[in-house]
Structures are given as structure tokens and as C-alpha cells.
Amino acid sequence: MENFIYSIPTTAYFGKGQINILGDTIKAHGGSKVLLAYGGGSIKQNGIYGAILDQLAQAGLAHVELSGIQPNPRVESVEEGIEIYRTNGCDFILAVGGGSTLDACKVIAAGVKYDGPVNDLFRGGPGADLKAAAPLATVLTMAGTGSEMDMGAVITVGKDHKKKVLMHPLVNPKFSILDPEYTYTVPEYHSMAGVADILCHLMEQYFTPESGANVQDRMNEGFMKSVLEEAPKILANPEDYDARANIMWASSMALAGFQLLLGKPMSAFPLHSMGHELSSKYDMTHGVTLALLTPAWMRHTMASAPAYLPLFARFARNVMDLREEDDAKAAEAGVQKLEAFYGAIKMPASLREAGVREEDLDLIAGKAVEDGNVGILTPLGKDEVLQILRAAF
DSSP states (O other): OOOOOOOOOOEEEESTTGGGGHHHHHHHTTOSEEEEEOSSSGGGTSSHHHHHHHHHHHTTOEEEEEOOOOSSOBHHHHHHHHHHHHHTTOOEEEEEESHHHHHHHHHHHHHTTOSSOGGGGSTTSGGGGOOOOOOEEEEEOSOSSOGGGSSEEEEEETTTTEEEEEEOGGGSOSEEEEOGGGGTTSOHHHHHHHHHHHHHHHHHHHSSOOOSOHHHHHHHHHHHHHHHHHHHHHHHOTTOHHHHHHHHHHHHIIIIISOTTTTSOOOOOHHHHHHHHHHHHHOOOHHHHHHHHHHHHHHHHHHHOGGGHHHHHHHHHHTSOOOOOSHHHHHHHHHHHHHHHHHHTTOOSSTTTTTOOGGGHHHHHHHHTTTSOBOSSSOBOHHHHHHHHHHHO
């Protein structure tokens, strides 16, 4: 097992009615004027917006608003938020929504304390040595990304809609409110896309070279099994509190709480690298891209790096509950059962079905490796990514 540092600075307030701590907790973190940011306005229909305004008023907190943050959030929304924050003398940011809103607000939090352009802040830019960020809290309304408890953000930039990443500990939320009831009204399609996102986060941390981190792998297997068990319950009853609660907590834990890569070699998530380019080109829902690509990536890796077949067989046996003794047969059966799960939660069966054009695959493959090869168990250059895209097509 490799060395690691473990720190989760975000406080999670989980469960029913936790919104009631909002106002006083913002004040405890020094907030007096809040930038309230959200997306398309669904929070105004489901009662969340009213509850938040009540909390701000009871605590004597002034606020201004940034609305309309898009899925696959654009850098223009970030720049608008920075301008609103500075012009109005805000000292705290409250992000209400799913991963897109939360990610935009993390970059706003960094941007308001940085004198240069926003683009400097993304990975590899001169703003990587960020010295300060505005305090941020979140109220989560959709489970999937884990952004409510981590230090990462993904923003769409430029005419080619390139996804850019900010990673910095200063943008960890100070606290996050996670009330599973707030996810009851999320449309079925987006709820299940969130499930696919959670599962992919877990899988990309599971399928890594052997490092002796058995505790992390066993925990990961339990999380994956829980996601597989709970998602169909939400399809059957969108207001199944315990199912929503387990999916919400799995989302937070998959990328933040237990950091299932601890003790393992760090690497870029290949499925996310490819999926981001599909989202950029077609504005596809992030989790859907991952569901479409995962089986094809698994089969490509199994074929090109057969030494890792035992790892895929372990997934089939310990997560998918298969009892095949032959590793190759078990691994393939595991992929087939995963495909059946994606079908059961109503994900598209192929890139073609999702609206991807075959003539775009070469361009997408090239963009996925613009910053270098990606991969965990085997390196993926443009040719390999194109093979995976064609298999998923």
C-alpha cells in the first residue's frame, strides 16, 4: 500500500430537515452577504428555494442571486458569478443544485480571490498556486458527482467546449446539506444517470494495479453492491427515502468521504476523459456517457492487458455475484451483467442510440488525448480510444 494523506474538511449535514442549520452555520463561517447560485429554477417549484430564503432571513443574511447555471456548466456562468459577487460585496457562496452548479461555484470561489483570468485556474495554469478562495457551502439536490465533498470542478470552456478541471483544497465546501428528500423530484433519467456516474467513480478507483490496498478495495465492492441494489428501488418508487439516502451517501463517499484511491497509484480516470468529450460535443448528460463507455473500456482492457483478467474476474464474483471459476469467462459474464444493469436503469444501449454520429468518433478520440495518453491498467492513445468508441457505437 502506498503512502497517503487523508483529510475531509467538509462537514456533511445528512438527513431530513437539515436545512434548518443553514443560516446559523453560514454565519458561523463568517458569512453576512451570500451569493445564492442555482440552475434552471426547479428549486422554486419543489420548495427548496423558499426554505433557503427563510433560513437566510431568519439569520439576518443578505443575498444576491446567480441563476441559470447550465448542465456541463460554461465558464461564462463562472465569470458572471465572479462579477456579481464582487459588485455586491458578497463574502459567502451558497451553491444549490447538482454537480454542475456546485462545480461552477467552486471556480467562482477561486476566481473572486484571483486577479487573473478564470482560465488561469484550471489544471496546469498559473493559478494552480491559489492563495485564497471564498467560503462555499452546498445544498445538494441531485446525487451523482460527489462534488459536495471534494475539491474538484469541471467547467466547459471555449468555442470547442473543452472540459477544464480545477483541483484545489481551498475550494472544498465548508459544509454541505444532504437531504435525500430533496432528490425526490429529480427526473428518472437524471437520477439514473447519477447512479451511472457514482458507479463509474467507484469502478475507476477499483480497476487499478495491485497495490495491497485491500481495505479500500473491499469497501469499494460494498459501495458498488449497494448502488446496484438501491437504484432499482428508486425506479420502483422515487420517494423511497432509504434508497435515495443510500444513493446520495454512496455518491458523496465514492469521490470524497473515504477516498477509495488512498494507498493506490493515482491516475487520470480514462472513462471520464472520454466521457467529457462526448458531453462537450453533444451536451450529453455526464453519467450517460460513462454508462455507454464502461463495458467497451472493460472489454478493451481485458483483451489488451490480459494479466489483469483476475481483477475483472474478482469484480464479477465479488460485486456482480457470479460463480464462474474460469477468470476469462467470469470477467466477460461480469461485463454482460453490468450491461444488463445499465439497461434496467434505462440508459441508452449504444452511442448510436444516444445520438452520436459515427463520423465524429475520430475527432472525439483525438480530443480525449490532447493532454496525453489516458488509462489505468493499460495506456490509451488516440487509436485505442477510437477502438473503444467504435465498440460502444
